[in-house]
Amino acid sequence: MRFSVGAAALAWCAAVVPARPVSARPPPDSLRLTLVAPESVRVGQPVPLVLRLTNVTDQPVGAHFLGRTIAFDIVIAREDGAVVWRRLAGTAVQGILQIKTLAPGETLELRDVWRQRTNAGSPVPPGTFVVRGLLPSDEPAPRRTPHVRLRIFP
């Protein structure tokens, strides 16, 4: 079969063969997301929490973020998995997508403080908790930090 098609169809060929530049993503291991939290605190003491997103490559890396001010979530759960506090619980976040480039080695820091209260406002009793950070983008699932353990002493 000798076959010719119109320009539109050939443009489609070009579109499906190479990677689509609009949705180009950095390699999954080019950005490292970590959570920094104290190992232990006294009950009632504010808990500083920092999410760090680092470009671990020697090239600039583009990243997508939710929000004009970058939205990030922190989930604090008991060891049995019951969530006691979630930073973005019950909030409405503007659905805008921010494009940002991280220079080689650059780290983006996102900070918050947990007041040791549940989302309902009740004080949290002493115990061991599991903390995790999440960084939403336009991917179906947010980027997640490894779990960090936090002990609250009486």
Added chain:
Amino acid sequence: MNRNTLTVRMLAAGAVLAAVGCRDAMGPTAAAPNAATGFTGLAQGVQAPDLATLARIIPGFGGFYLDAGVPTVYLLDPAIRGPAERALGAYAAARGVTPAQIRVLQARYHYRDLDRWFQRISDEAFSTPGVVYTDLDEAANRVAVGVEHGAAAASMRELAARLGIPAEALIVRETEPIHFLQTLRDKVRPVVGGVQIRFSNFLCSLSFNAVRARTSGFVTASHCSDKQGAVDGTLYYQPLNQVPDEFIGTEIADPSFFRNSQGCPHGRKCRRSDANFSQGASGVTFTLGGIAQTTGANNGSLDIAGSFTITGDAIGNATVGQTLDKVGRTTGWTEGHVTASCANVGVSGSNIELLCQDIVENTVQIVGAGDSGSPVFFIGGGSTVTLHGTLWGGNSSGTLLVYSPIANIEQELGSLTTH
């Protein structure tokens, strides 16, 4: 909507044709496309000689193809089948067919003539509107032209006559057009609702096209501008690159927040809609009432497969329990049920409060980063929809979206013609 500029649907036949066209245009197998198309199983390791070679070594060769898997050859003189059996014997054997079982059909035209006519008509056919493809059809021993409509068919017959191609050697087939497959994140013209737009270093979705005070343009979320609640002349591009070719408009209306009045709580700044209006750039075409439609609701697809048409605007807020849909550049076409009507909603990380908004929820993700500005609508039947408003936010898990009702938007931006 112009079907030729906004990709709508590639039918299965069209996709096959386009795929063949891609290979012919790009691959080294262009001279022997048959060898790469239908051959499967045992025959994959043994390719048929290319058609040009067969035309050279088989006297009276008119074409070669597989008929239900059986090697079939056109010959001007079917009685002289020896050269064909020798040329195609190895290939036939690899398919479990003996040389004697190769099917021979009476050819009307020699392959060299068909190829010459094919080249001639291909050189000129595509300047005629409605021509979809040209083909040297080996299975028919003819040159074939696919057209969208009768006018193009008549033009092709006239062209063939002018080029000296025998009328009997040409087959004109009416066929579906082959469209450029686009996604919500591609350049789409005419511009329609639901597609990706960019300003500064942010991406959002275009809500809907509109005419405001005799100015044509479009609506998107107010926070999808350089400064929410102020006319700042934000420049919008579609889809991504901030270059003149992708420039589509400039913000000209974005009302200020109000405080301590009209139900705005103390310490907050309020509006009734998160929406602004931009004047469309000259030279850019917009389809009033058009919203890009992907392949299905809540299926994750961003491929544009058609369009919704706005035929009316909702009055007031939605009813709790009602099903509403949206189209946006991140999660595509999604739908859910209204769970709150006329709710005052605070914006995370700010002192902004949006009054009398509607909320839609589902158990699956229906909103994501970049969906701000998405048109929210009710599907009345087929592809006609009633516009309900402009999406501006959601919860962190993406199962809940918030939108500003069109009535609130018009209250703040002024009367809009949306369809």
